[in-house]
Amino acid sequence: MCLAVPGKIISVDESNPDLRMAKVSFGGIIKEICVQWLPEAGVEDYIIAHAGMALNKLDEEDARLSLEAFEQLEKSLDEEEESDIN
Amino acid sequence: MKYVEEYRDLRLVRKISEEIKKVVSQPWVIMEICGGQTHSILKYNLEEFLPKEISLVHGPGCPVCVTSLELIDKAIKIASEKDVIMSSFGDMLRVPGSEKDLLQVKAEGGDVRMVYSPLDAIKLAKENPDKKVVFFAVGFETTAPANALSVVEAKRQGVTNYSILSSHVLVPPAIEAILSSPDSRIQGFLAAGHVCTIMGYEEYIPLAKKYKVPIVITGFEPVDILQGILATVKQLENGEAVVENQYSRVVSREGNIPAQKLLKDVFRVIDRKWRGIGNIPRSGFALAEKFAGFDADKIFDLGKIISPESPLCIAGEVLQGHKKPTDCPAFGKECSPENPLGAPMVSSEGACAAYFHYRKIRN
Ligand code: SF4
Numbered sequence: 001m002c003l004a005v006p007g008k009i010i011s012v013d014e015s016n017p018d019l020r021m022a023k024v025s026f027g028g029i030i031k032e033i034c035v036q037w038l039p040e041a042g043v044e045d046y047i048i049a050h051a052g053m054a055l056n057k058l059d060e061e062d063a064r065l066s067l068e069a070f071e072q073l074e075k076s077l078d079e080e081e082e083s084d085i086n
Numbered sequence: 087m088k089y090v091e092e093y094r095d096l097r098l099v100r101k102i103s104e105e106i107k108k109v110v111s112q113p114w115v116i117m118e119i120c121g122g123q124t125h126s127i128l129k130y131n132l133e134e135f136l137p138k139e140i141s142l143v144h145g146p147g148c149p150v151c152v153t154s155l156e157l158i159d160k161a162i163k164i165a166s167e168k169d170v171i172m173s174s175f176g177d178m179l180r181v182p183g184s185e186k187d188l189l190q191v192k193a194e195g196g197d198v199r200m201v202y203s204p205l206d207a208i209k210l211a212k213e214n215p216d217k218k219v220v221f222f223a224v225g226f227e228t229t230a231p232a233n234a235l236s237v238v239e240a241k242r243q244g245v246t247n248y249s250i251l252s253s254h255v256l257v258p259p260a261i262e263a264i265l266s267s268p269d270s271r272i273q274g275f276l277a278a279g280h281v282c283t284i285m286g287y288e289e290y291i292p293l294a295k296k297y298k299v300p301i302v303i304t305g306f307e308p309v310d311i312l313q314g315i316l317a318t319v320k321q322l323e324n325g326e327a328v329v330e331n332q333y334s335r336v337v338s339r340e341g342n343i344p345a346q347k348l349l350k351d352v353f354r355v356i357d358r359k360w361r362g363i364g365n366i367p368r369s370g371f372a373l374a375e376k377f378a379g380f381d382a383d384k385i386f387d388l389g390k391i392i393s394p395e396s397p398l399c400i401a402g403e404v405l406q407g408h409k410k411p412t413d414c415p416a417f418g419k420e421c422s423p424e425n426p427l428g429a430p431m432v433s434s435e436g437a438c439a440a441y442f443h444y445r446k447i448r449n
Contacts, residue, residue: 003280005087006090008088018239034232036344037342039344046089048280048283048336050280051203051229052202052203052204052206052232053231053235055228055280055283055336056338056342058335059334060335066334066335
């Protein structure tokens with residue numbers, strides 16, 4: 001029910017100021033999503049959407065950093081494994 | 087899909103799992119509040135990656151599952167009126183009421199439709215001006231803004247034949263109800279990431295403090311969930327109890343403020359009965375007075391409906407984490423997704439349906 005998935009904004013329709021709509025690609029499937037509450041969201045941005053509505057913008061920098069932190073975790077564990085073997 | 091696949095990486099899952107095993111020194115009971123997370127845990131068999139010290143219990147975070155029988159019966163009565171089109175998300179149509187579900191109403195000639203978004207329900211209302219179009223508005227704080235917007239849009243566009251039957255439920259009061267119960271055994275919470283995209287997480291800070299439980303805002307992919315568990319276990323082992331945000335790529339402390347303003351404007355907070363659990367104070371949304379013209383609860387006066395629950399179904403205990411679906415004597419026998427006795431067997435995010443589906447695949 002609360003499932004919301006990340007998609008990339010392809011275009012934004014500003015013609016109705018009360019109902020800002022965007023075409024959003026979810027892995028190639030295009031859907032019309034309301035982006036009324038994300039005034040700063042534009043083309044190329046990733047948003048997270050649910051029930052036809054954009055909930056929030058995805059912070060790509062944050063995602064990159066946290067994935068990098070995982071990589072670090074991986075590295076330190078890899079090193080440990082290696083030292084276990086040695 | 088970008089920002090999805092990376093969080094399903096088995097290698098990463100294994101690494102975090104190793105880290106959890108290293109950190110844990112004693113048994114801990116952790117509840118994931120959200121049904122979407124329950125679904126992921128069962129789908130990816132994440133319990134396999136946890137040390138035996140960690141027990142996960144599945145919370146009441148499936149709005150379809152906790153919508154009261156009275157409200158379902160009310161929706162069924164409204165849908166049975168001849169000038170009505172009843173619409174909702176797919177799962178809602180299959181939830182058993184006292185005697186039947188909405189799909190049965192449809193089979194008997196009622197006009198019942200599934201929609202993807204409440205904005206589609208407004209379109210239906212515009213296309214069918216001679217009908218009363220009702221949207222059965224379920225959901226947590228994640229779904230509430232979409233449903234609120236539909237009412238505001240209907241008003242703005244002058245669509246007078248549209249209304250919603252609000253069965254909205256709110257997460258923090260449910261967490262509080264679980265924690266304040268004398269037989270609660272929950273020591274840490276994974277809070278529902280998408281609820282917090284809208285609401286932020288300030289509301290959880292006093293809860294973590296008052297009940298001395300770590301609360302970790304967590305996403306939905308396997309890597310997210312294991313990371314949320316790792317953060318919770320670390321706090322528990324260190325004797326800490328604070329709010330942490332694992333899902334910071336989409337959740338900020340303050341949440342989506344324009345959406346919160348909309349919720350404040352459109353809804354008022356009320357006490358709400360949760361199916362299988364009972365009344366939880368200040369745990370639901372009803373439409374504010376100024377939107378009374380769009381409130382199906384007021385438009386269709388059906389008197390008081392009292393609906394007793396099936397005596398076989400132990401959904402209340404499952405939803406509060408006292409029992410697992412497999413502890414239910416009806417599980418997989420009288421009760422299955424084709425013939426659900428209780429709501430947790432209907433929604434794919436209900437604990438009973440998730441157990442039924444993924445256990446069957448594995449066995
Ligand atoms: S298995 Fe069916 S009857 Fe048992 S608790 Fe779940 S929904 Fe209720």
